[in-house]
Amino acid sequence: xxxxxxxxxxxxxxxxxxxxxxxxxxxxxxxxxxxxxxxxxxxxxxxxxxxxxxxxxxxxxxxxxxxxxxxxxxxxxxxxxxxxxxxxxxxxxxxxxxxxxxxxxxxxxxxxxxxxxxxxxxxxxxxxxxxxxxxxxxxxxxxxxxxxxxxxxxxxxxxxxxxxxxxxxxxxxxxxxxxxxxxxxxxxxxxxxxxxxxxxxxxxxxxxxxxxxxxxxxxxxxxxxxxxxxxxxxxxxxxxxxxxxxxxxxxxxxxxxxxxxxxxxxxxxxxxxxxxxxxxxxxxxxxxxxxxxxxxxxxxxxxxxxxxxxxxxxxxxxxxxxxxxxxxxxxx
Amino acid sequence: xxxxxxxxxxxxxxxxxxxxxxxxxxxxxxxxxxxxxxxxxxxxxxxxxxxxxxxxxxxxxxxxxxxxxxxxxxxxxxxxxxxxxxxxxxxxxxxxxxxxxxxxxxxxxxxxxxxxxxxxxxxxxxxxxxxxxxxxxxxxxxxxxxxxxxxxxxxxxxxxxxxxxxxxxxxxxxxxxxxxxxxxxxxxxxxxxxxxxxxxxxxxxxxxxxxxxxxxxxxxxxxxxxxxxxxxxxxxxxxxxxxxxxxxxxxxxxxxxxxxxxxxxxxxxxxxxxxxxxxxxxxxxxxxxxxxxxxxxxxxxxxxxxxxxxxxxxxxxxxxxxxxxxxxxxxx
Numbered sequence: 001x002x003x004x005x006x007x008x009x010x011x012x013x014x015x016x017x018x019x020x021x022x023x024x025x026x027x028x029x030x031x032x033x034x035x036x037x038x039x040x041x042x043x044x045x046x047x048x049x050x051x052x053x054x055x056x057x058x059x060x061x062x063x064x065x066x067x068x069x070x071x072x073x074x075x076x077x078x079x080x081x082x083x084x085x086x087x088x089x090x091x092x093x094x095x096x097x098x099x100x101x102x103x104x105x106x107x108x109x110x111x112x113x114x115x116x117x118x119x120x121x122x123x124x125x126x127x128x129x130x131x132x133x134x135x136x137x138x139x140x141x142x143x144x145x146x147x148x149x150x151x152x153x154x155x156x157x158x159x160x161x162x163x164x165x166x167x168x169x170x171x172x173x174x175x176x177x178x179x180x181x182x183x184x185x186x187x188x189x190x191x192x193x194x195x196x197x198x199x200x201x202x203x204x205x206x207x208x209x210x211x212x213x214x215x216x217x218x219x220x221x222x223x224x225x226x227x228x229x230x231x232x233x234x235x236x237x238x239x240x241x242x243x244x245x246x247x248x249x250x251x252x253x254x255x256x257x258x259x260x261x262x263x264x265x266x267x268x269x270x271x272x273x274x275x276x277x278x279x280x281x282x283x284x285x286x287x288x289x290x291x292x293x294x295x296x297x298x299x300x301x302x303x304x305x306x307x308x309x310x311x312x313x314x315x316x317x318x319x320x321x322x323x324x325x326x327x328x329x330x331x332x
Numbered sequence: 333x334x335x336x337x338x339x340x341x342x343x344x345x346x347x348x349x350x351x352x353x354x355x356x357x358x359x360x361x362x363x364x365x366x367x368x369x370x371x372x373x374x375x376x377x378x379x380x381x382x383x384x385x386x387x388x389x390x391x392x393x394x395x396x397x398x399x400x401x402x403x404x405x406x407x408x409x410x411x412x413x414x415x416x417x418x419x420x421x422x423x424x425x426x427x428x429x430x431x432x433x434x435x436x437x438x439x440x441x442x443x444x445x446x447x448x449x450x451x452x453x454x455x456x457x458x459x460x461x462x463x464x465x466x467x468x469x470x471x472x473x474x475x476x477x478x479x480x481x482x483x484x485x486x487x488x489x490x491x492x493x494x495x496x497x498x499x500x501x502x503x504x505x506x507x508x509x510x511x512x513x514x515x516x517x518x519x520x521x522x523x524x525x526x527x528x529x530x531x532x533x534x535x536x537x538x539x540x541x542x543x544x545x546x547x548x549x550x551x552x553x554x555x556x557x558x559x560x561x562x563x564x565x566x567x568x569x570x571x572x573x574x575x576x577x578x579x580x581x582x583x584x585x586x587x588x589x590x591x592x593x594x595x596x597x598x599x600x601x602x603x604x605x606x607x608x609x610x611x612x613x614x615x616x617x618x619x620x621x622x623x624x625x626x627x628x629x630x631x632x633x634x635x636x637x638x639x640x641x642x643x644x645x646x647x648x649x650x651x652x653x654x655x656x657x658x659x660x661x662x663x664x
């Protein structure tokens with residue numbers, strides 16, 4: 001069998017069950033959440049790692065050195081945000097084709113240093129090596145949390161929320177992967193949303209302090225895929241109301257509603273937070289959230305008792321199909 | 333300027349000075365040692381990360397899935413060993429060409445699980461993605477140490493020691509990179525030493541408990557390169573006696589002394605520990621070491637007051653040249 005037949009999540013399940021199924025010591029948490037958990041006195045350590053490969057995750061000349069450096073750290077910090085953690089340190093490995101310009105690398109490190117400084121998350125180590133193929137980047141981040149949030153805490157009746165606009169990044173990706181696609185003045189906005197995501201560290205820490213926030217993760221593959229991780233980990237089902245998905249003004253201006261819903265559900269890399277909140281506390285938490293961050297906490301659906309492993313998508317209260325698949329690296 | 337003109341250590345110095353030179357909080361240690369240090373109550377956390385790329389660090393069909401899995405974790409555990417740490421967890425990122433056989437991956441995970449189980453170091457997370465180029469593997473390990481050792485503690489007068497045979501791995505590499513090189517019955521031994529290094533976790537922990545072990549690191553690029561890291565970090569110089577380098581019986585049987593010294597000094601990937609010990613305590617520590625591990629702690633030279641940045645190599649007490657360069661990924 002070839003890997004492309006097995007798929008990304010198939011691979012992870014296969015090897016984790018076969019070789020790494022022994023029970024972990026108390027307080028540890030392994031494969032299957034945004035971050036792993038290593039218990040320590042005075043608060044858990046949370047760890048996440050992400051691998052970015054040229055011509056799969058990015059097109060070098062399209063994103064440019066500085067945005068690539070920023071994004072490489074941002075997508076990892078987003079996993080810490082999803083757990084409600086405070087960043088502690090990062091580690092960077094890069095495999096570099098020897099012909100790479102040092103100017104490109106200078107810009108890369110400048111971009112990487114941006115989020116590093118912003119969130120006081122020093123680069124403590126890494127590895128640099130020659131690549132016989134393209135540029136490959138792996139970042140590992142370590143954070144600390146007193147009140148960590150996981151994917152597994154969602155309860156029937158919870159309000160499903162997100163922290164910002166969905167779909168812009170996926171719309172931007174269409175320009176990036178198709179060089180022939182005409183770029184009008186709005187294209188720049190979508191491309192920038194794809195290349196320059198902002199890790200929701202402050203939002204994550206704020207939300208993690210509420211006991212009534214039951215589950216949290218970040219949106220990297222699109223909610224139609226990511227919400228299923230919460231459903232599986234929490235043993236619940238979910239209903240999402242398409243007409244409640246937060247769309248940016250330019251998204252509604254430039255795209256049909258159907259395209260916008262498709263971007264917002266199946267497109268990845270929004271890096272907003274996806275969380276479930278006790279419905280009795282939603283009004284209070286969303287009011288405090290809006291006061292602090294000057295933007296709403298968007299309610300997009302409801303957690304239900306476990307029925308189906310598929311998300312029910314509603315449009316004007318009617319069930320609709322065609323929004324159920326997220327992104328899989330190996331079968332895409 | 334191209335990266336190949338700058339070199340690996342040039343790149344690291346360049347970006348670490350420019351973007352990451354702010355002072356770290358108390359107890360943290362960043363770029364420049366085998367592991368980074370994150371302080372915590374009840375013992376420091378030590379972190380190391382290594383990136384392995386196809387056709388640079390390994391030839392896929394030559395090493396095979398199982399040995400590649402073993403080695404990927406082993407070289408990282410070796411960094412923990414060098415700091416005297418107990419392994420806590422590992423994180424694995426792999427970029428995989430979609431045409432890869434799942435059988436190869438199964439063997440890879442079997443090999444990875446070998447050291448994971450042996451040293452009770454669970455795989456807690458990672459990332460899998462498609463590679464548009466070759467197979468790329470990044471491993472991050474986290475360990476814990478009460479008495480960590482660094483590269484910076486060496487003092488003039490210290491005995492320089494290593495924990496095992498040097499050069500076998502480099503001799504094995506010659507067969508791996510040259511498919512035309514004739515393989516007699518001894519070739520298998522050297523190739524196995526290259527593909528299947530054993531992390532010296534037990535030795536590292538044992539040695540770290542002695543205050544008189546002043547500095548420690550692992551040998552990944554060859555002592556002619558690695559010892560310079562201790563010299564720089566500790567602000568000392570060093571004399572190495574070639575005739576004291578521990579050579580395996582097959583090394584002395586198959587190679588001239590000159591070739592053996594060259595493999596032992598400039599060849600990398602032995603993954604033995606390199607340490608400096610207070611000369612007054614060397615006899616006691618080496619006796620205890622030999623009793624516990626049934627092998628000698630090999631004394632190979634002496635730390636001296638800072639004079640030159642070059643290592644002085646002696647052969648039968650006479651200074652010799654030609655052993656001063658280790659391996660650099662970008663200029664090689």
